Amino acid sequence: MMRLKDLSLKDLSLKYKVPLRVAVLVIVTAIVLTATLIYRGIDDLRYNLIVNADKMGRVIANTLVEPMLHDDVWRSFEIINTPFRVSGLQTPDQEAGYILILNGSNNVYASTKPDRFPMLKDPATIDTRYTELLKALPDFQSTLTAIVELDKPDDLFLLIPIQTEQMRIGTLVMSYPKSPFTSRFYRLAKDAVLITLLVLAVLLPVSIYWGKKMAAPLLQLSDAMSNITPSLQEPGVIMLEESNDEIGRLGKSFKSMIAELKEKEDLQHQVIASDRLAAIGRLAAGIAHEINNPLGGMLNSISTYKRHGTQDPFTLKTFSILERGLIQIKETVAALLVEAKARSHPFERNDVEDICTLINADVRSKHVSFTHENDIIDTQALPSTLVRQVIINLLLNAIRETQEYGHVHLHIYRDRGNLVIDVSNNGSYIPPDKVAYLFEPFTTLNDSGSGSGLGLWVIYQITLQMGGLITVQSEPDETRFIVQLPLQDDRR
Amino acid sequence: MINLTGETTSHLTRLSKDDSRVIGYRLIRILLLLMVLPYASETHAAKPTAEPPIRIGLTPVFLDDQANFVNDWRDYLGRHLERSVVFVQRGSYREIVDMLREGKLDFAWLCGYPYVRNKQHFRLVAVPLYQGEPLYRSYLIVPSSDKQTRSLADLRWKIFAFSDPDSNSGHLYTEYLLAKQEESPSSFFSRTFFTWSHRKVVEAVASGLAQGGSVDGYVWDTLALSHPELTSQTRIVNKSPQFGHPPFVTNTATAKRDIAAMQRVLLHMAHDTDGLRLLKNLNLDGFVLGENRLFDGIEEMAKFVGNRKNDAPQRP
Numbered sequence: 061m062m063r064l065k066d067l068s069l070k071d072l073s074l075k076y077k078v079p080l081r082v083a084v085l086v087i088v089t090a091i092v093l094t095a096t097l098i099y100r101g102i103d104d105l106r107y108n109l110i111v112n113a114d115k116m117g118r119v120i121a122n123t124l125v126e127p128m129l130h131d132d133v134w135r136s137f138e139i140i141n142t143p144f145r146v147s148g149l150q151t152p153d154q155e156a157g158y159i160l161i162l163n164g165s166n167n168v169y170a171s172t173k174p175d176r177f178p179m180l181k182d183p184a185t186i187d188t189r190y191t192e193l194l195k196a197l198p199d200f201q202s203t204l205t206a207i208v209e210l211d212k213p214d215d216l217f218l219l220i221p222i223q224t225e226q227m228r229i230g231t232l233v234m235s236y237p238k239s240p241f242t243s244r245f246y247r248l249a250k251d252a253v254l255i256t257l258l259v260l261a262v263l264l265p266v267s268i269y270w271g272k273k274m275a276a277p278l279l280q281l282s283d284a285m286s287n288i289t290p291s292l293q294e295p296g297v298i299m300l301e302e303s304n305d306e307i308g309r310l311g312k313s314f315k316s317m318i319a320e321l322k323e324k325e326d327l328q329h330q331v332i333a334s335d336r337l338a339a340i341g342r343l344a345a346g347i348a349h350e351i352n353n354p355l356g357g358m359l360n361s362i363s364t365y366k367r368h369g370t371q372d373p374f375t376l377k378t379f380s381i382l383e384r385g386l387i388q389i390k391e392t393v394a395a396l397l398v399e400a401k402a403r404s405h406p407f408e409r410n411d412v413e414d415i416c417t418l419i420n421a422d423v424r425s426k427h428v429s430f431t432h433e434n435d436i437i438d439t440q441a442l443p444s445t446l447v448r449q450v451i452i453n454l455l456l457n458a459i460r461e462t463q464e465y466g467h468v469h470l471h472i473y474r475d476r477g478n479l480v481i482d483v484s485n486n487g488s489y490i491p492p493d494k495v496a497y498l499f500e501p502f503t504t505l506n507d508s509g510s511g512s513g514l515g516l517w518v519i520y521q522i523t524l525q526m527g528g529l530i531t532v533q534s535e536p537d538e539t540r541f542i543v544q545l546p547l548q549d550d551r552r
Numbered sequence: 553m554i555n556l557t558g559e560t561t562s563h564l565t566r567l568s569k570d571d572s573r574v575i576g577y578r579l580i581r582i583l584l585l586l587m588v589l590p591y592a593s594e595t596h597a598a599k600p601t602a603e604p605p606i607r608i609g610l611t612p613v614f615l616d617d618q619a620n621f622v623n624d625w626r627d628y629l630g631r632h633l634e635r636s637v638v639f640v641q642r643g644s645y646r647e648i649v650d651m652l653r654e655g656k657l658d659f660a661w662l663c664g665y666p667y668v669r670n671k672q673h674f675r676l677v678a679v680p681l682y683q684g685e686p687l688y689r690s691y692l693i694v695p696s697s698d699k700q701t702r703s704l705a706d707l708r709w710k711i712f713a714f715s716d717p718d719s720n721s722g723h724l725y726t727e728y729l730l731a732k733q734e735e736s737p738s739s740f741f742s743r744t745f746f747t748w749s750h751r752k753v754v755e756a757v758a759s760g761l762a763q764g765g766s767v768d769g770y771v772w773d774t775l776a777l778s779h780p781e782l783t784s785q786t787r788i789v790n791k792s793p794q795f796g797h798p799p800f801v802t803n804t805a806t807a808k809r810d811i812a813a814m815q816r817v818l819l820h821m822a823h824d825t826d827g828l829r830l831l832k833n834l835n836l837d838g839f840v841l842g843e844n845r846l847f848d849g850i851e852e853m854a855k856f857v858g859n860r861k862n863d864a865p866q867r868p
Binding site for chain 1: 697713756
């Protein structure tokens, strides 16, 4: 169980991590951009304000020279008041708070706010900031504008000398409130927040989709990996999106790894099965030899006794029972000890037809529909006895294992130096775990106990000794045994 | 009170004299017309411009900054005088006074103060009727925010606005009041300045630039009708006794015929609709011929102030 404290940020699903990262990126970008834009915007505003104010101030200062020389306060007042009379037309951002004319001794000559700055007053007694402000006055001879921003930044001041013939007769003070800067700041910030929210509203759903899309194959992969342990799945069962990106390559590698593991596992099973069969074969052959020697002696003795011994009926009956038992042992042992050395005529087309005739009785008794394809035209370089035994055993097996009214099909053909015997029936599904034991003696698929339990063992032994190959394909509605026997002439 | 009837009678007799002269001129004109008969139509059309225009100097004794009204009034006078009329406006009374003395103007609407000072050069033409009388007052005004000031005495060491140094109501009267207390504007006030117009005195006081001002009462009253938002920012502290209203004057060189024509047109304004409309705009009731006695009060004040100035040591 996952406790809450273990659920740290790094444990979050990609479904949430991707949108979160996108949001963080968008917000960081927005903050950086907004800060830059606000800084630029306010800097531009300040620059424009100073440039415009300086231009206007210089025009006003020039115009003021004559009325001030003539001591015409009213005209001076009218001149500095002009910008305020048309203030309705100006952008509120660039409106001067007030304009002040200081005379040669830095007292108020006229102002646009006569209530606050009455004539003849020392401005420093009205607004203490002027003590500091007047220190920033340009040099007496200078024609430069002094721009002053005081420590407590409510206002921006422009000090422009009013000069005639290199002589200063006064100073024009223009005060600009800083409230437009803050209002511009808030306007820009508000716009930026709105746009960021808008972008997030668009990008978040997209990033959620991306997150899901990225997480899905990884989740599939991890599910597939955690399912490896009990038994390997077929590589085709793992549904992974095919692509050439990292995740796609990971999926491909995983699939090929599974395929290799599966191949290895199958090979291992085959090796184990054939090793076991070989061991059983060796064991059976050893036992058969050990049995055959005393058995031959016993049968010889019985035959000798029957020919030369007393003809006591009871004894004869007993010996006859012994002889039948011993013969059955011999036959069983002979069946176990498949001998491929029997000499016979080469296998030919007619052999197939014979076999079909031979098994007809079984076909009828089981009500099985039997069809066959015989693609053999000439004689084959294979001993007919053995091939016939293989075919008969395969057909009898198929007829026995198919259901009532089932279907059995035989196909014999040549394929690249092989004689291929293909027997298929419907039903009698063989589960994969039983295939490994299929060819061991006395193995039966159902518990009916019919058959000797040696049919497939014999087929296997014969095929093995002839250097052939048996393939079993079993699906729920069809089981197919394919035996490939290499032609002896072609092999040489 | 003034004997208006007596003046009117003499005017009428003068008119009859002028009439005979006009008839003589007309005979000559008819002869001339016959001589230039082929060009008759052109000459007739050019007739109004053939004579030099009547030049009338205006000063801010009224609200002279209404260009449309001034044009209408000029056209009206031109129509009734059968002459083209030119109005001349200048920045100060002095310039108009000088122009009239030099003969560059035929008439001028002046303040009573420059008229009495130039009595030997100027002749009275007509005096406006304000509220039925050819009289007006000077107002002492302060900003309406100033609730304390009760009289001129409260304005010591304050900043004071005058309209024009040659104005009676906007300068002389206050100067006279101070002179009676052996003071002068420069000694009494901390600073004074001229706005060169009565209306601008109101503006200066309303804006707070000046803490007090002398203004033509007629102009203030007229402004109160047209721009109450401006006058409401001022408060009248004191109204002066009545003085002769700023008169229409002419110089001694102007032809008697032109003077009489001007008097006839001005006096007639109250008797036709166009004239009444213009008078209504001026906030006046009409014009009368008036007499010099109207300006005796101003003359006395001017003498008093002048004497005191001559007695007092000249300021550097």
